[in-house]
Amino acid sequence: MTGQPIPVIIDCDTGVDDALALLFAVRHPGLDLRAVTCVAGNTDVDGVVRNTLTVLEQAGAPDIPVARGAERPLLEPARPAPVHGADGMGDLGLPAPARTAVAVDAVTLLHREILASPRPVTLVPTAPLTNIALLLRTHPEVTRNIERIVFMGGAVSTGNATPVAEFNVWHDPEAAAILLTAGVPITMYGLDVFRQVVVDSAEVHRLRTSAEPGTRLAGELLAHRPAHQGEPPEAEEAGGLGDAGAVCAVADPAGITTRLLPVEVSLAPGPTRGQTVVDRRPRLGESELHEGGRERALVDVALEVDADRYVKLYLETVRR
Structure with missing residues (x-):
């Protein structure tokens, strides 16, 4: 690893795959995790805070500030994702954390840590984008010290919350629309690549039998997150990295196309609400020609991923 570590802030709704992302970010030597902010999503925001503190503690992380953020989307009610268990973390029965969140809210912590960083920060939202939208509307000056936003969200093709909408964007579409106008470089790590990065069952088993708590937790989380929908989580199947792939893309951007x-x-309103409409046409269509070309956000959309490369990177990192 050459050069200085990349200053990173993660905004998450810690369920299972956000936890995998945190474990990676804490242990990768090329990343400097400066803060973590929490938002309602996989579970309620207080559960997200508890889960985040638990993961950082299990990982042996330094004293990274964690802040509570929005407890519901800008307009919609909160709609937790049931796939992550009653506690949002796979019901693994982990002990309550001794750590506590900082006294300030998520937007205040984001504002403080972004502007205080000696180098521009890479912001990695792996959750509904409510905190980020509130930050950008309240403190637009933060963009001067944001290098890039790499967000896990959206889909070019098929959704999961609906046939066309991915959960994080569907949970708060207005917040996602605000993110796209941030005025900084943005990478969309969507479902098209999210689903492809899978750790095989033999590696999951090795992680689960480790004597080191953070490594073992990664294995338990992967075992709870089957690679294929409908598979029973107790079957020790291969597990998808999910959100952790977005953090891999910060550490090793050459792994995605x-x-x-x-x-x-x-x-x-209706069946397309929350869809990320990605325009892959080689030229403008009749709609734009007749209505005039409205300004649209330009985003680096991840279309392909070297799954083997990211699995290898993840395993090498969490076993440190």
Whole structure:
């Protein structure tokens, strides 16, 4: 590893795959995790705070500030994802953390840590984007010290919350639309690559039998997160890295293939609400020609991922 570590802040809704992302960020020598902010998503925001503190403690992380953020989307009610268990963390029965969150809210912590960083920060939201939207609207000056936003969210093709919408964007579409106007470089690590990075069952078993708590936790989390929907979590299947892939893409951006494409979020009520509409056409269509070309956000959209490369990177990192 050459050069200085990349200053990183993660905004998460710690369920299972956010926890995998935190374990990686804490242990990768090329990343300097400066803060973690929490938002309602996989579970309620207080559960997210508890889960985040638990993971950092299990990972042996330094004293990284953690802050409580938005408890619901900008307009919608909170709609937790049931796939992560009653506690949002796979119901693994982990002990309550001794650590506590800082006394300030997530937007205040984000503002403080971004502007205090001696080098521009890479912001990695792996959750609904409510905290980030509130930050950008309240403190737009933070963009001067943001290198890039790499967010796990959206989909070019198929959704998961709906046939066309990915959960994080669907949970708060207005917040996602605000993110796209941030005025900084943005990478969208969506479901198209999210689903491809899978740790095989033999490696999951090795992690689960480790004597080191953080490594063992990674294995337990992967075992709870089957690679294929519908598989029973207790079957010790291969496990998908999920959100952790977005943090791998910060540490090793050469592992994904991106294209700079126009992206917008569907905000209308109905079956397309929360869809990330990614324009891959080689030229403008009749709609733009007749209505005039409206300005749309240009985003580096991840279209392919070297899954083996990221699995190897993840395993080498969490076993440190």
